[in-house]
Amino acid sequence: MLTLxxxxxxxxxxxxxxxxxxxxxxxxxxxxxxxxxKRKATQAEADALQAEMNSLSKEIGxxxxxxxxxxxxxxxxxxxxxKEQIKELTTIQDNTEKELQALLVxxxxxxxxxxxxxxxxxxxxxxxxxxxxxxxxxxxxHWELARKYDIIDFELxxxxxxxxxxxxxxKGARLQRAxxxxxxxxxxxxxxxxxxxxxxxxxxxxxxxxxxxxxxGQMYHVTLDNLYLIPTAEVPVTNIYRDVIxxxxxxPVRNCAYSACFRREAGSYGKDVRGLNRxxxxxxxxxxxxxxxxxxxxxxxxxxxxxxxxxxxxxxxWRILRLCGxxxxxxxxxxxxxxxxxxxxxxxxxxxxxxxxxxxxSNRLKLRFKEEGDKKTRLAHTLNGSALALPRIMAALxxxxxxxxxxxxxxxxxxxxxxxxxx
RNA sequence: GGAGAGUUGGCCGAGUGGUCGAAGGCGCACGCCUGGAAAGUGUGUAAACCUCAAAAGGGUUUCGAGGGUUCGAAUCCCUCACUCUCCGCCA
Numbered sequence: 001m002l003t004l005x006x007x008x009x010x011x012x013x014x015x016x017x018x019x020x021x022x023x024x025x026x027x028x029x030x031x032x033x034x035x036x037x038k039r040k041a042t043q044a045e046a047d048a049l050q051a052e053m054n055s056l057s058k059e060i061g062x063x064x065x066x067x068x069x070x071x072x073x074x075x076x077x078x079x080x081x082x083k084e085q086i087k088e089l090t091t092i093q094d095n096t097e098k099e100l101q102a103l104l105v106x107x108x109x110x111x112x113x114x115x116x117x118x119x120x121x122x123x124x125x126x127x128x129x130x131x132x133x134x135x136x137x138x139x140x141x142h143w144e145l146a147r148k149y150d151i152i153d154f155e156l157x158x159x160x161x162x163x164x165x166x167x168x169x170x171k172g173a174r175l176q177r178a179x180x181x182x183x184x185x186x187x188x189x190x191x192x193x194x195x196x197x198x199x200x201x202x203x204x205x206x207x208x209x210x211x212x213x214x215x216x217g218q219m220y221h222v223t224l225d226n227l228y229l230i231p232t233a234e235v236p237v238t239n240i241y242r243d244v245i246x247x248x249x250x251x252p253v254r255n256c257a258y259s260a261c262f263r264r265e266a267g268s269y270g271k272d273v274r275g276l277n278r279x280x281x282x283x284x285x286x287x288x289x290x291x292x293x294x295x296x297x298x299x300x301x302x303x304x305x306x307x308x309x310x311x312x313x314x315x316x317x318w319r320i321l322r323l324c325g326x327x328x329x330x331x332x333x334x335x336x337x338x339x340x341x342x343x344x345x346x347x348x349x350x351x352x353x354x355x356x357x358x359x360x361x362s363n364r365l366k367l368r369f370k371e372e373g374d375k376k377t378r379l380a381h382t383l384n385g386s387a388l389a390l391p392r393i394m395a396a397l398x399x400x401x402x403x404x405x406x407x408x409x410x411x412x413x414x415x416x417x418x419x420x421x422x423x
Numbered sequence: 424g425g426a427g428a429g430u431u432g433g434c435c436g437a438g439u440g441g442u443c444g445a446a447g448g449c450g451c452a453c454g455c456c457u458g459g460a461a462a463g464u465g466u467g468u469a470a471a472c473c474u475c476a477a478a479a480g481g482g483u484u485u486c487g488a489g490g491g492u493u494c495g496a497a498u499c500c501c502u503c504a505c506u507c508u509c510c511g512c513c514a
Contacts, residue, residue, distance in 0.1 A: 039472095053495090054483090054495085056495090
């Protein structure tokens with residue numbers, strides 16, 4: 001959510017910048033400014049009346065104390081009109097604020113100046129790449145490899161739950177656990193403190209990171225208790241800092257978390273979602289940082305470098321994309337996607353998305369910091385990234401490392417797996 | 424799930440209708456004292472919004488959340504959430 005100050009001070013800039021995201025904000029911004037002005041005017045009026053009311057009340061108290069009941073009662077009569085007016089104004093005030101809020105949540109975050117214009121994923125910029133695409137003959141896609149070596153059972157998942165809930169078995173399950181541990185260890189070594197968050201969150205948390213009110217269709221909702229299954233650990237981990245005022249010296253705060261992630265993915269279908277390509281439940285290790293506004297883009301670079309080190313240690317061919325305005329998420333100011341090449345499907349698969357949200361989330365979260373000697377609090381910047389999402393990594397590992405006798409496990413994972421080949 | 428007790432500032436804790444944003448203590452900051460420290464001592468110590476070019480200053484709000492009674496509520500009433508204790512159930 002943009003701040004009112006941002007909008008009031010740079011109205012034209014907000015409209016211009018949002019064009020990059022293909023968002024026409026003109027009318028919305030005008031309405032917001034008008035409502036905000038109304039809000040201020042109403043508040044000034046209501047405050048003045050309330051001040052009058054307060055002093056009148058004090059007088060009445062004093063009069064009663066002095067035993068001047070008649071005068072006190074006379075004064076009481078004066079308050080009735082005031083009370084009525086205040087009530088009227090606060091009702092207007094409440095409604096205005098509600099309207100304002102409803103409009104504010106419709107505005108996407110402003111894209112960073114380095115974000116290229118563009119309509120779709122085709123307009124994303126390749127920033128850099130690395131790794132070797134293996135040359136394979138008779139390569140099998142991962143869903144066939146999964147069946148061949150009996151390491152992932154998609155049909156069994158359908159029986160237990162439904163499509164998109166695979167069952168990992170034997171070495172498949174072990175490899176999954178190895179990846180989680182590898183990613184967590186790497187993040188810990190890089191200075192991220194591990195947390196193990198709840199897998200369900202309440203409405204406030206959903207609002208704080210931007211899933212609610214608009215994107216509730218993407219989350220599984222447990223209506224009986226009004227809780228949501230998390231689509232990413234970003235939600236509970238970032239919400240740790242909701243309503244928190246940090247000390248400037250504590251920044252940046254760095255957390256990593258493993259969690260299962262749940263996504264309804266309504267409307268997805270077709271060959272792109274085969275096998276592990278798109279699931280309703282999957283595992284992911286997430287990194288989250290709360291940063292000082294002055295250094296958040298350096299922090300973002302650091303996170304990108306961390307993810308890069310992961311894909312290269314795994315020996316996968318990778319590339320980094322700078323997302324264009326049209327492909328970026330609602331809440332992000334700048335996003336880098338990581339893709340790995342999956343050799344049998346012969347396509348790039350997105351395995352990580354690393355973003356700076358600037359103050360967009362912290363404004364909703366009321367996540368602030370105060371610097372030594374400063375009087376005012378400021379909104380912190382929040383950032384997060386996948387490091388990494390498992391299923392497509394698994395898909396690429398299986399496909400790229402297959403040979404006649406089985407599937408080779410990357411060296412860095414062997415200590416975590418306890419085996420070096422799946423056969 | 425049943426019964427009871429609670430929720431006050433960074434922390435502890437007082438406060439049952441009026442001048443309470445809230446005593447007192449701890450912690451923290453700055454000063455005095457000291458050769459230095461401890462002890463002692465003095466001062467200060469929340470957030471949001473509005474007003475002001477800014478700062479200063481002023482106004483309003485906030486004692487778990489929301490609603491109500493009242494001229495006036497941390498204090499009374501209602502609803503909800505959470506915490507603790509006992510019982511039940513249970514990985």
